[in-house]
């Protein structure tokens with residue numbers, strides 16, 4: 001079997017390794033770093049990521065270790081402008097799971113070890129060749145020892161400064177935001193909201209964001225005027241206190257900082273995620289504003305999207321063309337995430353007093369509408385991610401509100417779609433002799449367990465990652481769809 005070489009054991013490389021391992025694919029995963037990050041970096045695991053983790057039966061340890069955030073408040077001065085609650089969204093996980101990235105990586109690493117795979121640490125990818133037949137990768141250990149590894153596929157999960165992306169010469173287009181930002185993970189007293197709610201304060205000087213990490217511990221984010229230094233300066237605890245006093249409601253006291261950092265926002269993305277036998281995922285493919293905590297989640301979902309396709313190709317079940325859907329699907333999502341996070345950042349950091357006033361009035365009006373609240377919550381939690389223009393989309397039943405490419409919400413008390421050890425499509429249909437024949441004919445691709453029909457006489461075919469592939473009123477279009485995928 002062809003080996004998949006994963007470069008980078010951050011949250012994205014680890015997610016991909018776990019998915020491929022559960023599908024029985026031979027995996028090597030390397031990382032230059034001697035140990036995983038000890039920083040909290042990405043703090044939120046959103047609902048859609050939890051649903052996708054659940055397919056491998058992996059969400060429980062994360063839920064046990066994390067803290068549930070249930071709502072976000074927008075506040076301008078003393079006035080509550082909006083309150084977006086997550087409890088109405090249709091998912092088994094109606095919350096943002098607050099969990100430091102160091103913990104997320106620890107739990108993913110533990111899961112990977114349960115498949116008998118260890119991260120090869122202090123191993124660096126130096127260079128590689130990418131031919132239609134395979135990859136030759138030059139790896140170097142900390143002692144200088146070099147190895148040339150032949151692999152079937154190379155997965156670049158090596159972060160924002162990706163060696164894989166640089167070696168491919170893939171343009172990483174976009175820009176760096178001029179403002180400096182302050183990040184502080186601190187202990188704090190006097191938080192005015194329930195500990196399960198985040199607060200975004202729009203102040204005339206800029207934005208102040210307070211996220212609960214767990215009771216008594218918070219992440220504080222704020223934009224600052226550009227310092228004009230080469231690197232953004234590391235803030236002091238006094239600076240954090242001053243920002244809270246100026247932009248917050250007052251009465252909050254910070255102490256015992258856990259992590260203080262300065263950063264600048266880059267919005268950059270590649271347009272091609274697939275380069276022959278090489279793929280880019282996570283920060284190697286896209287970086288953007290941390291507003292909305294989308295970065296790590298988007299990267300992990302790149303991994304969920306690619307893993308089942310690659311596993312079916314490596315197992316020799318599907319044609320290699322299946323992999324061509326990775327770029328249009330995930331690059332499309334990346335573009336939307338860049339736009340969404342950029343927009344939230346721009347809105348929060350408006351400086352013009354007239355624009356600020358207009359923003360506050362408009363936001364108050366819009367966020368009082370339940371439909372706007374729902375849309376915002378679905379975007380934030382990434383439940384809105386869909387692939388409406390995917391080349392993988394097949395036929396659609398006329399009048400059916402569920403269109404190909406849409407997420408099919410998991411149903412409580414049913415095994416999640418794609419939960420087996422081989423990636424398989426799920427069929428929602430009544431059992432008829434024709435349906436029984438279809439299951440037999442495509443046993444390599446179809447889950448043998450039928451799901452209840454979504455509507456009378458309708459058949460819905462759902463991908464292993466829980467998005468609708470096609471719908472029809474007979475088995476013929478479903479069979480044609482599956483035949484096209486088979487090798």
Ligand SMILES: Cc1cc2nc3c(=O)[nH]c(=O)nc-3n(C[C@H](O)[C@H](O)[C@H](O)COP(=O)(O)OP(=O)(O)OC[C@H]3O[C@@H](n4cnc5c(N)ncnc54)[C@H](O)[C@@H]3O)c2cc1C
Pocket residue numbers: 007008009010011012013030031032033041042043044101123124125126157158159160162163164183261263281282283284290292293294295296297299
């Ligand atoms: C200060 C800060 C705050 C953040 N806050 C948030 C947040 O609130 N929400 C959010 O969603 N995101 C946040 N992020 C971003 C989030 O951390 C990233 O999106 C996430 O880490 C991306 O994961 P990744 O696996 O793609 O890359 P990384 O986590 O960067 O992992 C890449 C790995 O590749 C390894 N590597 C690199 N080159 C090589 C090579 N040549 N050979 C072998 N190994 C290599 C590195 O050692 C590293 O371990 C934050 C980031 C920072 C820095």
